[in-house]
Structure formats: C-alpha cells, structure tokens
Amino acid sequence: MRIGELAEASGTTTKTLRFYEEAGLLPAPDRTANGYRDYAAEALARLGFIRRSRTAGFTLAQIREVLDIRDAGVAPCRHVQDLLETRLDDLDRQIADLQALRHTVAQLSNAAATVDPTDCDATTICRYL
C-alpha cells in the first residue's frame, strides 16, 4: 500500500503519515524498488488506534508510550487504564476551571449589559473588565 492510499484509507494526509513516522508512532515501512513507502495492512489498524486515542484527547507522546509497550510484546492494558483515569481527572479539572471562568465572565457580561457606560474613565481603560 502506498502512502497516498494509506492516507485516504485512514482519513489523514501523507504529510501526517510521514510526520508520525518521524515521531516514532509508525514504524518505517518497507520501500519498493523506486523508493516509495510500501505499507503493510497492519498500519491501518495502528492508525485507527492513533485516531481513536487522539479523539480521546491523548497526546502523541502518550500514544507513543502505549505503542512502544505493545511493540515490546507486552499488552499495554494496565498503562492504558492508568492513562484513562488520569485523562478523566484532567478533564474534570479542565471542566471545573472553565466553569469557574464562565461564571466570572458571565458576571462581567451581566455588569456590562446593565451598567451605564457614561461614567467610563479613560485611565481605567474600560470599566467592564
């Protein structure tokens, strides 16, 4: 399978595939006589895993960790379980932070909608913020 076919089949771009190879996420494939990359069918499953992991919000570095464990012949279950729990904690923290921020911004927005701007003072730049 050539790089363009794999890119289309996996829903990504040739650029990204070369980048993943460079980044150690995809093993360097065989080359045909003319130097073209020649991917085996497994690459597609691997890219599916990468895509699902990205969708779950994992970084390429985290995905590479999992792949390295798998490539060492070990099932990465324990590591993936830990990653999922950590990711859940991170998400909870991010959501809480954003909700707190939303609260602050909502108050500012309400104030801006109700307070009369006539006594705006140039030295404070803007009384709404």
Added chain:
Amino acid sequence: MRIGELAEASGTTTKTLRFYEEAGLLPAPDRTANGYRDYAAEALARLGFIRRSRTAGFTLAQIREVLDIRDAGVAPCRHVQDLLETRLDDLDRQIADLQALRHTVAQLSNAAATVDPTDCDATTICRYL
C-alpha cells in the same frame, strides 16, 4: 519608573513588558538619557487591564483591539460587551465539548476496569481504545 519597577508593581517580568511593547499592547515609553525605558504611572493601570483581560481568557490580539479603540479616543464599551458575549459562547461550547469527551472517556475507563484483558489481540493494539 524603570522597567524592573513596573514589572514588580504589575506582577509580571521585564521580558513580558518588552514583549508587550513589541506586540503593540504597551506604547513605547520615553527613554532616560542613558536609554533606559521610563514609564509613566498610566502604564500600571494599562497592565492591570491587560491582566484582568487575560484572566477572563482573552487573547492578546483581542486585548490589543480594545486598547487600540481606547487609544483612538473612543470608549470601547460596545466592543467589550460583544467580546464578553462571544467569550461566553466560546466557553459554553468548550465546556460542552469537554463534557462530551469526558463522557466518552468515562465509558472507555469503565470498560477498561471491567472487561477481561485476557483476549487482547495485538493486531488491534489495545481493546480499551
């Protein structure tokens, strides 16, 4: 006021102050005879505004817009109101996205905690993701 004093008074760094000047957020201050930046007291209020805006999640580009309007002699009230509402919408979207993602990751995490990993298959890399 020299740059170090202003940095300390505003709770930032000299590096950041030069960066803000370069980025058009702080007007270029006067210079003393020896070439040192010599800030007027207004710079402190301006930095306070920048800090509050950053806390509300605005980008430097957005803050610069507001400052440019103010510097043109116009009260930026209307623009700030719009920015606040847009920011609120953005936050709502971000929060909703993260909550949807949290839901997905929670399901994956639950599955990983309950499903027996014995029938893991190397071709799918990891059955949890």
Added chain:
DNA sequence: ATGGACCTTCCAGTGCAGGGAAAGGTCAAG
C-alpha cells in the same frame, strides 16, 4: 576600580501537531 544589580539589543527556542512549498524522481495513460 570593581562587583553586582540594573538596563539595552538581538536571536532563538519552547510545546503541540502538523502544514506549505521547493526541487526533483517515477509511472501509467493518451
């Protein structure tokens, strides 16, 4: 006069995940 705390400029890098463009090789169809 010398040390240290300031200040100046300019250049370059950080992290993340790629994207763009140049300059060239290869292959099948018309």
Added chain:
DNA sequence: CTTGACCTTTCCCTGCACTGGAAGGTCCAT
C-alpha cells in the same frame, strides 16, 4: 513524448504567549 498524478527529501512556518541567553552599557556602593 508529454502530461499529470503520484512519490521523495529538506527546510521552514503556523499560533500562542512568552522565556532564555549572549554580549554589552550604566549606575551605585564599597
């Protein structure tokens, strides 16, 4: 035989908000 769709490598660029470091000037106290 040429056109166009592929493929190759290499290098640099993006956005965001800074941060680090080098090389040098200035000021004050000791």
